[in-house]
Amino acid sequence: LYFVPSYSPAISSSVFLSFTEPVMPSSAASGTRSESSSPVQKNVKKWWKESTVYQVYPASFKDSDGDGIGDIQGILSKLDYIKSLGANIIWLNPIFCSPQVDMGYDISDYYNIYRPYGTVEDLDQLTAAIHERGMKLVLDLVVNHTSDQHRWFQEARSSKANPYRDWYIWRKPIYGEDGKPRPPNNWKSYFGGSVWEYDELSGEYYLHLFAKEQPDLNWENPYVRAAVHDIIRHWLNKGADGFRMDAINLISKDQTFPNAEITNPDSPWQDGTKHFACGPRLHEYLQGIGKILKQYDAFSVGEMPEVYDLNEMLRSVGNDRNELSMVFHFETVSLDHGPGGKFTSRKWELHELKTIVSRWQTFMFENNGWNTLYLENHDQPRIVSRFGSDEPEYRVPSAKMLATFLGFQSGTLFIYQGQELGMPNVPKHWGINQYRDIETLNHWNEITTNAPQNTPLHEACLAEYRLKSRDNARTPMQWDDSPNAGFSSVRPWLPIHDNYESLNAVDQVNDKESVYHYWASVLRLRKAYADILVYGSFELLSPEHPDLFVYARTASSGRAVIVTNFRPHEVTWSVPEKAFNSAGDVALSSYPGRTSHSLLQPTVTIKPFESFVWLSGTGTSRL
Structure with a gap:
């Protein structure tokens, strides 16, 4: 079994990284105790929490x-x-x-x-x-x-008397004035259309919240x-x-x-x-x-x-x-x-x-x-x-x-x-022919069936697929x-x-300045200071800043401030009082040259999409 080792409260000088990150603003919503929670130990360490x-x-x-x-x-x-x-x-x-x-x-x-x-x-x-x-x-x-091809469902649809029938959710149809069967209710499937599919053999509908080829199991059974x-x-x-x-x-x-x-x-x-x-x-x-x-x-x-x-x-x-x-x-x-x-x-x-x-x-x-x-x-x-x-x-x-x-x-x-x-x-x-995702294709079929001549709508949908289709x-x-x-x-x-x-x-x-190596640096820093960066408390800083997301993580072993600029342009940040001190250092930065000294000024300029992490604690220094 893999277990993450425990960490010393002291901050080792051997793990600081040479990239930069932007600070997050203070919380807009306060944490309140849930009526369902019991007073168990907070921040119980588990292998999967630090993973x-x-x-x-x-x-x-x-x-x-x-x-x-x-x-x-x-x-x-x-x-x-x-x-x-x-x-x-x-x-x-x-x-x-x-x-x-x-x-x-x-x-x-x-x-x-x-x-x-x-x-x-x-x-x-x-x-x-x-x-x-x-x-x-x-x-x-x-x-x-x-799947509707699973043996359980094949058995279930073979006969109302089959023992597997109740492994799925079946309901009788509602008949309209024309005598045709209609779904038992008006629920919409995640993939479009009704959640009910009519089974000709048995004369009943089965439920599928997703595609008709994905019948829902009956967990009541x-x-x-x-x-x-x-x-x-x-x-x-x-x-x-x-x-x-x-x-x-x-x-x-x-x-x-x-x-x-x-x-x-x-x-x-x-x-x-x-x-x-x-x-x-x-x-x-x-x-x-x-x-x-x-x-x-x-x-x-x-x-x-x-x-x-x-x-x-x-x-x-x-x-x-x-x-x-x-x-x-x-x-x-x-x-x-x-x-x-x-x-x-x-x-x-x-x-x-x-x-x-x-x-x-x-x-x-x-x-x-x-x-x-x-x-x-x-x-x-x-x-x-x-x-x-x-x-x-x-x-x-x-x-x-x-x-x-x-x-x-x-x-x-x-x-x-x-x-x-x-x-x-x-x-x-990309046009519609490049996509394979059932959600995207079902949506396209529904749109083009209901509005076959609405070219502006079709173009708008294609633009949305390029933004949010699962095939992205x-x-x-x-x-x-x-x-x-x-x-x-x-x-x-x-x-x-x-x-x-x-x-x-x-x-x-092969490029030490790549996104890959930056991610590797994030994971090393997170692992090295798990007491702060995994288990520490969270505080939103500069909550009203329209461009920066800055937050602090705090534990008994130290404090981290994370700064991120969500904009493709420079922004000015009025540094909150006591956000930083001379005992800390910039541990990770996405741009070269970001120093802890620069953060002790009342106003700081943050570069386009810049981000950095500042850490304070025993032995803090940049890797």
Whole structure:
């Protein structure tokens, strides 16, 4: 097992780094104690709290056998690259057997591997190699739903009398005046249309919150829960160290299945999340899983969309709850969603981001919960294009700034493949034919079907896809400047980004000023000063500054101030009183030349997308 060593309160002079980062403003939301929390010890140290997770999207990471699709052997060949970055947990997106309607999130066999990715023996080899390097393996567990090709569902739809029928959610139709069957309620699927699909054979509808090929499991059935528990035990016994649990807060539904409130009069299908997100038995189900995980000291992170109540989140992750280690919330990554949903936009202000971050940081610290730190993953666009700038002159400094902003908050840090290189969104010339993502394609089909002649709307949608389609993060990893970016010897399943000759891993590993090396510096500093940068308290500084996000982390062993400029221009900062002192030093800076002396002035000029970390404590100096 891998354990992060304990740290001395003294700040060693051997780990300071030569990059720079911008300071964060003070909290807009104070931390208050949750009514559900109990007075357990605050900041209990765990191996997974001090870890950094590197997320691998198998199809796009590295192809070893020349079929254009990434695979397990490809991942195995790049383990040393991941370890050198400083990550110590590897999370694999779904690798199990699947028809790939939703890139593996439609599982047809939980005990075998999707053949293009490899075999169970390949996974055994990968698991052993990860553990040999002192790292841990996290698998993606998708148990809100299965594939419609799973044996359970094939049995369930074969007959109403089949024992597996009740493993899924079936309801009788409502008949209209025309005598035709209609869905039992008006809930809208995440991928468009109704959540109900009519089954001609049995004359009933089954529920699917996502694609119709992804029928939802009926967690009310104890046999379903037992089967899921068996899957969890199987992979933990095979060497997995934990799970990322997909859409896990959707497993308990309101069993009356009422109609949703009409919020979009132009659509027959409405947002029903209040009836299926964090349902009445969710925590009972999570505690059943948590009991198993606790036996293995296993890691768990739950994806929890549609939840904005911190107390509800805390019920899943509190020290005394025995449910999940942590959860992914969606407030930050929904900031730019417009009134029409993900594929519409709104202009957001930095103070909104400050409010969200400060609230989560303070609340979890005060109430014995734990945060996840992420901005990018397989479902989100690239952060340099979204929160920074992918313009050539600003891509590198904005990527470093975002690494600094994210990397020193309290929580477990997640880095998605290519994020450590500052990879941007897909090229602006992409048309709809380049996309493979079911969410994007379903949205396009709905728009073009309902408004076939509305060219301005079509162009607006394409612009939104270039900003927020899931395929932005799924283009193949750019390893070198050879054909197909060193990802594969043949044309990949999804187009390589045009910029691979100038943006690739080999070049960045060989360039000490690269985004890759900056990220490695962030992880080294975070590890060296875990008492402050992992477990310390959070305070937002200069909360009213419109351009800077500045925050402080404080522990008995010292204090850090993190400064980040979110703008592509210089800004002036009136330094808060007592923010810095002569005993500290700049530990990390994204621009050369940032000194601690410069911060002792009443006013400081911060460069475009500049970021830096100032640390005070025994033995503080720059690396």
